[in-house]
């Protein structure tokens with residue numbers, strides 16, 4: 534016979550494909566691509582409120598598109614047009630601390646296999662609402678850590694302080710530019726928040742010489758550490774989509790020098 538059967542991967546590996554409900558997704562408002570009213574400003578636009586801290590609000594997601602998951606939205610501020618890169622330090626620290634504490638608290642609940650904590654910003658980030666917000670999603674049956682390797686978080690150091698490191702990925706998850714922040718626990722959360730804000734500001738204002746409209750921010754709690762990844766977003770390279778080939782820029786030191794010049 535010409536073709537041989539090929540066994541791909543490990544049969545024991547757990548299934549990590551999430552089911553997405555398109556009927557719920559169709560009802561979602563979209564203030565990024567369509568001009569719909571901002572549901573986080575509109576009075577009565579919010580689903581059940583779970584907790585608040587000053588202008589920060591944690592609510593249930595009104596449009597839970599994922600099966601077997603508990604989806605929440607963390608509204609970062611009551612200022613619709615604001616952005617994480619612009620927050621005064623005091624508000625930045627409040628948002629990051631409140632979010633990380635809620636995320637780690639949800640992790641302790643037995644009903645979740647793991648809990649996602651992330652942010653989409655801009656038209657190419659996968660987000661649909663402009664108003665600054667993040668998401669915390671408890672997954673009943675899926676552990677996101679099954680897909681991680683330590684390589685994803687190592688890189689060339691841009692800066693480190695108080696036991697927290699900011700680096701530029703040398704073995705990124707998808708490719709080109711990924712910033713990583715590594716810390717041991719919440720004691721140094723303000724240092725981590727500063728690095729998040731500087732990285733996001735760099736992405737929005739300086740990346741590739743003119744700034745990038747979109748980014749994602751991801752949090753991971755794994756192997757006794759907290760990892761944070763900031764990813765500028767643009768069309769994903771076809772070499773990754775078609776072949777799983779990741780790329781990095783040949784001259785990473787240029788980016789590091791530019792960031793250092795602006796922020797450190």
Ligand SMILES: [Zn+2]
Nearest residue numbers: 571574613664
């Ligand atoms: Zn709004």
